[in-house]
Amino acid sequence: MAVAKSDASLQDKKGERLAWAFPLALLLPATALMLVLYAWPFVSSVYRSFLAKGGELTLANYQKAFELYFRDVVFSLEVAILSTIVAAILSITLSAYVRLSSGRLVKLISLLYRLPIFIPFVVVGQMMRTFLAPHGLLNIFLAQVGVIDLNAPLQLFNMQGLVLSFVWKQAPFMTLIILGGFQMIDDAFVEAARSVGANILQVILRVLVPMNRASISVAIILAFTSTVGTFTLPFMLIGGKIPTTVTVDIAHRVTYFGDWGVANALGVLMYLMVLIMAIYYLRYSVKKGIYEA
Amino acid sequence: MSRSKILVKAIEAVVLVFLCFFIFGPMLALVLWSVAMKWFWPHVLPQEIGLDYWAQALGLQKSLAIGAVSITDAFQTSIVIAVLVVVLAMLIAVPAGYVLAKYRIPFRGAILFLFLMPQAFPQQPVFVNLLFSFNKIGLTSTIHGVVLIHLMVSLVFAVWISSAAFKGIPPELEEAARSVGASRLRAFFQITLPLAAPGLLASAVFVFLTSLDEFTGTFFIGLPFISTLPMLLYSSSGYNLQFASVIAIVLLIPSILFMVIIERFLKAEYIGGVGV
Numbered sequence: 001m002a003v004a005k006s007d008a009s010l011q012d013k014k015g016e017r018l019a020w021a022f023p024l025a026l027l028l029p030a031t032a033l034m035l036v037l038y039a040w041p042f043v044s045s046v047y048r049s050f051l052a053k054g055g056e057l058t059l060a061n062y063q064k065a066f067e068l069y070f071r072d073v074v075f076s077l078e079v080a081i082l083s084t085i086v087a088a089i090l091s092i093t094l095s096a097y098v099r100l101s102s103g104r105l106v107k108l109i110s111l112l113y114r115l116p117i118f119i120p121f122v123v124v125g126q127m128m129r130t131f132l133a134p135h136g137l138l139n140i141f142l143a144q145v146g147v148i149d150l151n152a153p154l155q156l157f158n159m160q161g162l163v164l165s166f167v168w169k170q171a172p173f174m175t176l177i178i179l180g181g182f183q184m185i186d187d188a189f190v191e192a193a194r195s196v197g198a199n200i201l202q203v204i205l206r207v208l209v210p211m212n213r214a215s216i217s218v219a220i221i222l223a224f225t226s227t228v229g230t231f232t233l234p235f236m237l238i239g240g241k242i243p244t245t246v247t248v249d250i251a252h253r254v255t256y257f258g259d260w261g262v263a264n265a266l267g268v269l270m271y272l273m274v275l276i277m278a279i280y281y282l283r284y285s286v287k288k289g290i291y292e293a
Numbered sequence: 294m295s296r297s298k299i300l301v302k303a304i305e306a307v308v309l310v311f312l313c314f315f316i317f318g319p320m321l322a323l324v325l326w327s328v329a330m331k332w333f334w335p336h337v338l339p340q341e342i343g344l345d346y347w348a349q350a351l352g353l354q355k356s357l358a359i360g361a362v363s364i365t366d367a368f369q370t371s372i373v374i375a376v377l378v379v380v381l382a383m384l385i386a387v388p389a390g391y392v393l394a395k396y397r398i399p400f401r402g403a404i405l406f407l408f409l410m411p412q413a414f415p416q417q418p419v420f421v422n423l424l425f426s427f428n429k430i431g432l433t434s435t436i437h438g439v440v441l442i443h444l445m446v447s448l449v450f451a452v453w454i455s456s457a458a459f460k461g462i463p464p465e466l467e468e469a470a471r472s473v474g475a476s477r478l479r480a481f482f483q484i485t486l487p488l489a490a491p492g493l494l495a496s497a498v499f500v501f502l503t504s505l506d507e508f509t510g511t512f513f514i515g516l517p518f519i520s521t522l523p524m525l526l527y528s529s530s531g532y533n534l535q536f537a538s539v540i541a542i543v544l545l546i547p548s549i550l551f552m553v554i555i556e557r558f559l560k561a562e563y564i565g566g567v568g569v
Contacts, residue, residue, distance in 0.1 A: 029389070033448060038445055117564055118552035122541075127323050131322040232508045
């Protein structure tokens, strides 16, 4: 193993074949595990979506998926698009506020806003079940301020509640990524814009946002993909009600009917929902390497 | 202070109050429910509070109430699984992370691609198809099966975080050790590994939390026999709000506590991956 090569001796091209053997051997367990436990089932999910019960290739699973669950496919997309848009606006605003202000209050906010990021979805689900319930804390609060009548509370175990819950979890996560980008921008740019008379909105839209397209795109992509693919939260908040999300339908299809064909067709539809974003993210991350923020 | 400045401050204050309510309201609901002995509509706050549900859930007090849950078994299962996952994940991820940080290797792009895929696509179809395969080989509803699932979910993060830890160490240090006669192995164990230790520890903690909080994979592979804390939380949330709230808080505290400590070792993009 003394022939292994490090970064510093890369210029030395001799014996390269042998030098690869050692690092590749160290990479083998991780790569093999991901191939067997991730790549293989991923490919299977696409393959089985075209497989009839008898084993022949067919489009019947897709036909059945559309017949039974078209409404849920639209619902899932609506939830993901709506939550991502709301979370993006909130997180860009919050990031800009923290970036452009100073003082103790801002420091406190920049610590506190992170809390939801660390809370697992199953806990978020439980929280929102109590918070958003017809007589839960949100409705009680709104009734106290006089916005609603508690005899006709807001019903939130539906799309609105789901979007609200996703925004609660994703907006702080997006803020973490976007604020990181904003903080890399030199004060000089902000001051230059201010000195020629730009107001705060112009500073955000003309300086901060354009200079941070990459971090904002990554935040939007990861939030959208995670929202489309999350099973836990809709399962706990909405469950089998109609309409529900595709992720809940997949679980239903598998656990009640053992119907792998339709479940996988729905899975592939989910891949298609995020496909363009996934390609952008993969190309961007592989090209950029993994260490730069 | 001019009138417009006062207005700005006032708007700022109102926005902050709503933001705080938005962030803390759901958490407050959880805390209130976990101590609510009696809370009937339309009372704004619980009529009677106490720690009985906590005592029963933690197994300190026997309960005869219908639907009472003791979390001690699920807690043990969760910890055993999480510890196994941490050990296996670190054994696999540390060498892989080291290679990705320090060597230029063939197929690098393809390997990065493979390790980034789970972030870029929904994972549920993968769990479903693993369930199909695990059914055939008898891994469903076993500790082994759940450990494998958690390992798959956490491994990519473990590799990235470990790799970043190694990347931060200047290669000159290891070379200096080797130039005075240390073998490559010795240089690694005496120089690089100790310097990377904080980052690797952060990686291990991240893996631990990922396993502790994992729901979706365990739901497909672990049920009905393997009941971790998130599974118990789900199954009790339907009929017993108080117990579910207690479990939720038990899961929430280590997540927040440790993530706040290790956050500086993590790239923002990975943090969203915990507890799916």
